Structure formats: structure tokens, C-alpha cells
Amino acid sequence: MRIRVAIVDDDAELGANLRSLIDGAGDQVCVGTYPDSDSACKVLLRDPPDVVLMDINLGRHSGIDCVARLKAVVPQVQVIMVTVYEDTERIFKALSAGATGYLVKREVGPELLEAVRQVMQGQSPMSGHIARKVVEHFQKPRLAGNSPEDLTPAEARVLDQLAQGYMYKEIAANNGITLDTVRTHIRSIYQKLQVHTRAEALLKYLGQS
Amino acid sequence: MRIRVAIVDDDAELGANLRSLIDGAGDQVCVGTYPDSDSACKVLLRDPPDVVLMDINLGRHSGIDCVARLKAVVPQVQVIMVTVYEDTERIFKALSAGATGYLVKREVGPELLEAVRQVMQGQSPMSGHIARKVVEHFQKPRLAGNSPEDLTPAEARVLDQLAQGYMYKEIAANNGITLDTVRTHIRSIYQKLQVHTRAEALLKYLGQS
DNA sequence: CCGTAAATCGCATGTAGATGCGAGTTGGAT
DNA sequence: ATCCAACTCGCATCTACATGCGATTTACGG
Numbered sequence: 001m002r003i004r005v006a007i008v009d010d011d012a013e014l015g016a017n018l019r020s021l022i023d024g025a026g027d028q029v030c031v032g033t034y035p036d037s038d039s040a041c042k043v044l045l046r047d048p049p050d051v052v053l054m055d056i057n058l059g060r061h062s063g064i065d066c067v068a069r070l071k072a073v074v075p076q077v078q079v080i081m082v083t084v085y086e087d088t089e090r091i092f093k094a095l096s097a098g099a100t101g102y103l104v105k106r107e108v109g110p111e112l113l114e115a116v117r118q119v120m121q122g123q124s125p126m127s128g129h130i131a132r133k134v135v136e137h138f139q140k141p142r143l144a145g146n147s148p149e150d151l152t153p154a155e156a157r158v159l160d161q162l163a164q165g166y167m168y169k170e171i172a173a174n175n176g177i178t179l180d181t182v183r184t185h186i187r188s189i190y191q192k193l194q195v196h197t198r199a200e201a202l203l204k205y206l207g208q209s
Numbered sequence: 210m211r212i213r214v215a216i217v218d219d220d221a222e223l224g225a226n227l228r229s230l231i232d233g234a235g236d237q238v239c240v241g242t243y244p245d246s247d248s249a250c251k252v253l254l255r256d257p258p259d260v261v262l263m264d265i266n267l268g269r270h271s272g273i274d275c276v277a278r279l280k281a282v283v284p285q286v287q288v289i290m291v292t293v294y295e296d297t298e299r300i301f302k303a304l305s306a307g308a309t310g311y312l313v314k315r316e317v318g319p320e321l322l323e324a325v326r327q328v329m330q331g332q333s334p335m336s337g338h339i340a341r342k343v344v345e346h347f348q349k350p351r352l353a354g355n356s357p358e359d360l361t362p363a364e365a366r367v368l369d370q371l372a373q374g375y376m377y378k379e380i381a382a383n384n385g386i387t388l389d390t391v392r393t394h395i396r397s398i399y400q401k402l403q404v405h406t407r408a409e410a411l412l413k414y415l416g417q418s
Numbered sequence: 419c420c421g422t423a424a425a426t427c428g429c430a431t432g433t434a435g436a437t438g439c440g441a442g443t444t445g446g447a448t
Numbered sequence: 449a450t451c452c453a454a455c456t457c458g459c460a461t462c463t464a465c466a467t468g469c470g471a472t473t474t475a476c477g478g
Contacts, residue, residue, distance in 0.1 A: 092347060096347050118337055122338060123337030123340060123341050124337065124340035124341040125337075128332030129332055131334075131340065132333040134333070134343060134344070134347075135304055135309055135333040138301060138304040138343075139307060152454055152455080154454070154455060154456090155454090164412070165406065165412050167406070167434070167435090168435070169434090177457085178456080178458085179457095180457050181456055181457060183437085184456075185455085185456095187437070187438095188454095190436080196436075197374065197435085197464085198407070198434095198435070199371075199372075199374045199407060199408070199411060200374045203373070361425080363424075363425060363426090364424095376463095376465095377464070378464090386425085386426070387428085388427095389426085389428055393426075393427080394425085395465085395466085396466075396467065396468095399466080405466075406465080406466080407465070
């Protein structure tokens with residue numbers, strides 16, 4: 001069974017190119033190309049393909065909205081963004097909306113066929129620099145933050161669990177220490193973090209203020 | 210100039226294999242292998258390589274701690290985790306600590322050499338399933354979500370201030386309402402958010418913006 | 419006009435969290 | 449040997465938070 005692929009791109013020429021590329025692969029077949037979000041949704045919601053290749057820049061509605069609409073109804077469809085945009089904003093919005101792959105257009109070619117196979121296998125094909133931006137998203141908080149890490153190992157462990165919503169008694173049980181010891185650690189943490197409540201500690205530890 | 214690569218892995222045999230793999234590539238050279246975090250940091254902090262291949266499972270200190278120590282002093286070093294662990298927890302911790310690549314051990318081979326080149330070019334090589342987990346992190350909120358916004362305006366206002374660390378009495382004063390009214394709103398919020406403590410509410414509210 | 423949703427307020431009770439004070443143990447550095 | 453930092457535990461007290469139950473007012477749509 002060939003992988004059923006749909007294409008949403010307002011550039012007719014590029015859409016046609018993608019189509020022949022897909023159909024050229026033995027294991028994939030293009031089941032439709034659509035120039036805008038509305039026409040795409042109308043058909044794809046009824047007869048969902050396995051994979052959708054989505055351009056971001058569609059006329060009225062952006063491709064990101066289209067992703068959201070599709071995933072809301074048929075969450076099993078795999079969406080790969082195929083676009084020229086590399087700005088952080090669009091990348092995150094697309095991923096949040098439900099896309100699982102993100103390729104920049106200048107890299108389309110055989111890699112695209114491979115990317116289609118990969119999303120079907122539970123992977124997330126991304127162009128190299130896109131992946132880096134995604135990874136950096138996890139690092140910013142830590143790096144941008146001041147350095148509240150004169151916390152001792154035990155304190156850090158407690159804070160981490162505190163930040164996951166555990167109650168004092170749960171933290172005590174998790175670590176085989178008493179409730180009073182948890183209190184002691186938290187006392188030190190609050191002092192070092194310059195806070196007086198759990199909520200403030202969470203804010204400092206998670207985001208930063 | 211060949212890319213200088215260091216290896217940190219407590220499995221001597223695997224370390225040696227990696228070394229010969231690296232040295233076998235024409236454009237890379239292994240400048241050292243270390244079995245634990247301490248010995249690695251001692252040398253690498255003075256004479257930083259371009260790239261570090263890091264195992265997570267080192268004896269006493271985890272490789273994640275080692276990453277944090279290295280990046281804190283020499284942030285320009287590129288770290289690629291090379292490990293058997295694929296659980297979400299470890300992946301995020303490693304990336305947060307400053308790793309920019311994450312490969313699972315069963316996929317090491319020529320891909321590793323390519324990964325080294327990629328991190329030097331500002332990319333983030335990741336094994337396919339790892340990338341997917343990272344991407345899902347952006348989607349979880351929407352998928353796992355109950356509806357965050359059937360909150361009434363008043364409730365939303367209260368929640369927002371709650372999430373900024375204000376005490377009940379401060380929220381009451383800020384909005385010209387009584388403490389009991391604040392309690393009432395928060396009661397509704399908790400019900401709608403399916404939580405029972407302030408900490409959980411904060412996590413839900415902040416975690417899915 | 420009536421029902422409903424939203425917003426407001428009150429009271430009571432129980433649990434979780436914050437903090438002051440004290441103190442014993444241990445591994446490592448001087 | 450000594451000291452210190454980190455970790456541990458206990459108790460008491462006060463404040464903040466969570467929740468059950470009830471109640472009034474206002475605004476909007478049927």
C-alpha cells in the first residue's frame with residue numbers, strides 16, 4: 001500500500017513539481033493538490049490522506065490554521081510543513097498547531113520522499129537549522145536566567161519536584177526523607193531564591209521574572 | 210583544520226570504537242576519551258574541543274551534569290548526547306543542559322560522523338524518534354488539554370494574577386473584591402482546570418501558553 | 419417574565435505551606 | 449583533630465490555601 005500524500009500550496013507550479021516527485025517514488029502517491037486552506041479542508045477532512053505537505057503562505061488563511069483545522073478532526077494525519085520561512089515564530093506556531101515535520105523549500109528533493117517515510121514511522125524530519133532552533137528553545141530559559149544554582153544537590157532535587165506540583169509529603173516519600181526535612185530544604189531554597197511562597201519559587205525556577 | 214572531538218563514555222570498549230570511527234574520518238580527530246564527568250571536565254575545561262560526544266550513564270555524575278558544567282564555562286563547545294536512553298525526561302534535561310544533538314547508540318556509525326559535521330554547521334542532529342518527542346513537546350498542551358478557555362473573564366483575570374504569584378488577599382485588593390470572592394473564582398478555576406492546588410494550576414496555565 | 423450564567427459575598431472547617439528555633443550526623447578540607 | 453557545609457530530623461506556630469454549603473444581584477436571551 002503506497003503512502004497517500006496530499007499537497008497544499010498556492011504556487012501551482014511548485015505543487016505540480018511536488019506531485020510528480022511524490023508519484024515518482026514507488027512507495028508514495030499524490031492523492032490531491034490544493035491551492036488554499038478551504039478547498040484542502042473540504043476534501044481532506046472527509047477522505048484523510050496519510051501525509052499532508054503544507055505550505056505556510058496560502059492566501060487568506062495561513063497554512064498553520066489549516067494544520068490546526070485538520071488535526072482537530074483527524075489527528076492521525078501527519079503534516080509536514082514545506083516552506084521558505086525559517087523564523088522562530090512560524091516554526092513554533094506550526095509545530096504547536098500539530099505539524100510533525102518542517103522542511104525548508106530549498107531542501108526539497110529526495111529528502112522530501114524520505115521525510116514522508118519518516119513521519120509515517122513516528123519520526124520528525126526537520127531541516128538542520130530548524131532542528132537547532134527547536135532545540136535552542138529548551139536552552140533559552142536556562143541560559144537567559146540568572147544563576148540561582150548555588151543550590152545543593154538535595155535542594156535542587158526538592159525544588160525540581162516542587163516545580164512538578166508534588167506536595168511536601170509526596171516529595172518526602174519519593175526521596176525517603178521526612179516531611180520536616182523537606183521543609184528544611186525548602187526553607188533554604190526560598191532563602192537562596194529570595195522568595196517566600198511556592199508560587200514565586202515556581203516562577204523563578206520555570207520562567208524567570 | 211580537522212574537527213576536534215572528545216569522547217566521554219564509561220564503556221571503554223565503546224569509547225575505543227568511537228575513537229577509531231572518528232579518527233577514520235578524514236575531517237575529524239579524537240583528542241581524548243574520558244570515562245567519567247570529573248576527568249573529562251578537568252581536561253576539557255582547559256583545552257576545549259569543538260565537539261563532545263557524551264554518554265548519559267556515567268558512574269557517579271550523569272553525563273547531563275557534565276554537559277552543564279562544560280557549557281557553563283565554554284559555551285561554544287557543541288555537545289552530542291550518544292546514549293541508549295530515549296525517555297522524555299532525559300532528553301529534555303540533556304537539551305536544557307546545553308546539548309545540541311541527541312543520538313541513540315544503536316544508530317551510531319557513519320551517521321555519527323555526519324552529526325559531528327552538522328553541529329559545527331549550526332544544526333541539531335537527532336535520531337528520528339528523539340526529534341519526534343521534542344516536537345511533541347510543543348503539541349502536548351493542545352492534545353492533552355482540556356479546554357483552557359471556558360474560563361469567564363473574571364476567572365481569567367484571577368488566574369492570571371494567581372500565575373504571577375499574588376496572594377489571594379492581593380488579588381482581592383487589586384480588583385476591589387473580597388477575599389471570599391477570590392476564593393469562589395479560584396474554586397471554579399480549579400474545577401475547570403481539573404486541579405486541586407495552586408501549583409498544579411500554575412503548571413497547566415504556564416505550561417500551555 | 420423567567421431562567422440561566424456570571425459575579426459577588428459570607429462562614430466554617432480542614433489541610434498544606436511558611437517559618438522560628440534547636441539539634442544530631444557525616445564527609446571532606448585545613 | 450577540627451571545622452564547615454550539607455543533610456537530616458523534630459516541634460511549634462501562624463498564615464495561606466482548598467473546599468463545602470449557601471445566598472444575593474445583575475445582565476441577557478427566549
